[in-house]
Amino acid sequence: MTSYPRTHLKAAIVLAVFLTVIITALPTKEGAKTARVPVSLSIDPVTEPTSLPYEDPVTKLEAMQWTSVMIRSGDNLSIIFSRLGLKASDLQAIVNVGIDVSVLKRIVAGKTLGLQISNEGELLGLRYEINALERLQVTRTGNTFSAYLDILESEVITAFQTARISTDSPSLYHAGKKAGLSDNIIMKLSYIFQWDISFALDMRKGDQFAVIYEEIYVEGEKVKEGDILAAQFQNMGKAYSAVLFQDDNGLKSYYTPEGRRLRKTFLRDPVHFSHVSSNFNLRRLHPIHKRVMPHRGIDYAAKKGTPVVAAGDGKVTLARQNNASGKYVVIQHGRQYTTKYLHLSSFARAVGPGKSVRQGQTIGYVGSTGWATAPHLHFEFLVDGIHRNPRTVKLPNANPILASNMKRFKTSTAPMLMQLSSIVGNTGFARIPLKIPRTGS
Ligand SMILES: [Zn+2]
Known part of the structure; x- marks a missing residue:
């Protein structure tokens, strides 16, 4: 250079x-x-x-x-x-x-x-x-x-913003836009918390968030945003906090203030920015068959062609079509977990039986093949072969507490967490205690 x-x-x-x-x-x-x-x-x-x-x-x-x-x-x-x-x-x-x-x-x-x-x-x-x-x-x-x-010579400025889910702004996207956040920051925020919060299912009036992020300026003009440095999302009375930390291998990830990685083995939603049209319900009246039939999954309504992603790392066991399910994909995650994705309009390239897929990888696209009245994804989550509610099933944590990095983690994230705590405190957030690790211990 x-x-x-x-x-x-x-x-x-x-x-x-x-x-x-x-x-x-x-x-x-x-x-x-x-x-x-x-x-x-x-x-x-x-x-x-x-x-x-x-x-x-x-x-x-x-x-x-x-x-x-x-x-x-x-x-x-x-x-x-x-x-x-x-x-x-x-x-x-x-x-x-x-x-x-x-x-x-x-x-x-x-x-x-x-x-x-x-x-x-x-x-x-x-x-x-x-x-x-x-x-x-x-x-x-x-x-x-x-x-x-x-x-070009650039200057990085730390900015922050808070927003609240309300009747006027019922989604993360609406609340974020109202607060003046860019699509980019809203998207990044949704990715940070996607393992703990279902943005399609769990948004409630009164939920709120605070986000600290970088803005990059050239010649006095903002050209883009950098990383989100820390954020807190209060969802249904529970506070989730995240802070960015670069480990000894140079890998940047988000951690809880206690030093656990946020990333988990499964995503809550396999379709981003969709909404739930039908919940997990074992006594549902079926819309086509007009009789009580258990709904053993969650339906995400989304436009035809919206990417559907693998909820976790795994191996595709089936990618085929039948009358009821339309085009569907089944993924095996280790021995215990299976996920199913139904009514796809098409499969993603390179997705077929025996193929390995990564968490977040596009496996197909939303459609209405099979028994479906409108484009949606029917998503099933099975533990040991039994259908579980993807919304409430306890998901395994992917990463244990990092031991070798802990001391440096505490020292380097403390100032940012302090700042987050002060923003949350100053903007009328409900007082949910945020654990700030002590420095120099
Ligand atoms: Zn369904």
Whole structure:
């Protein structure tokens, strides 16, 4: 990784402004792959706006020759070069730079590619925004190219937010949005607590949460969020707390304040952001058969095509179809546990009998095959061959208390847990004691 000279950075900012202002309209006609369209016809050259901030002849000259190209679905560098009439030998010379430009093999549709092209149509440079903080820059020197990575200086700020489940905001998603949290943070929060709380089943009016997370700023502007550092979720009168900790192997995970990992062997819900349409009930009146038939599972209503994930690590024993269950998958988890997923619209690729699956891996998609009135997942959880209520069954803990890391865990998480405790205390949370480990013991 190389650093980026300050002057270049300044120039780059001016250019970035240009590139966002000028959205290049490329010809929409397909089959442009073979037509070698002159650059001047296919794309708008970047022109100088009437009032240019930081008037600088070098910047102006550079800016005149840079063009931004919107990457289309199905594009790769070769297609783009061909579309713009750029030399295949230049593309080869860029590829020859090696590992440093390997990110260009995976350019993402919707992002822009910056290209610096001389008046003679020769490629002088290329820029690609890898993410909000990193940009790949490729520059010509004679007949070869060199690559370097621009890393924008960023600042990490710790932010916090609290929210409450109410009649107006009945779900984690609604409450989080109302509190101004991004989809990203809401999703991360749901993943942290997914082993203990069913966000599809268990949300109650008055439930509340507090979350401490990182916000990443570049040049005074928020570009994205980082990790959630700590959170507490009060659900149905019980408080669940989580704190982020990096163990001796460099692995970051969430732990309870006592040092137990939150991750468990089974997820509560195999479909994210769905709602329960029918609970586990051994005396249910069946909607199709109109008679009392036990409902030995939980139904999650969700749109057709919503991914269904494996509740735990295991081995697929069945992936087939019958009249009643439609397309269904059965997974064996060790000797004791079995989970079943019914009415799928389709199976995920690589899911078949004998295949191993990981917890959270997509195994199929919600549908309404078999006896189903609307798209939903019917999920069953069996312990020693007996159907149990997935909502109330006691799930085994995956990870015991970490022993070797305990001292460092207590010292390093104490300040964050103290902060969490203070946020919870200051915002009218119900006072559910949160155990703060003592430091330096
Ligand atoms: Zn069902």
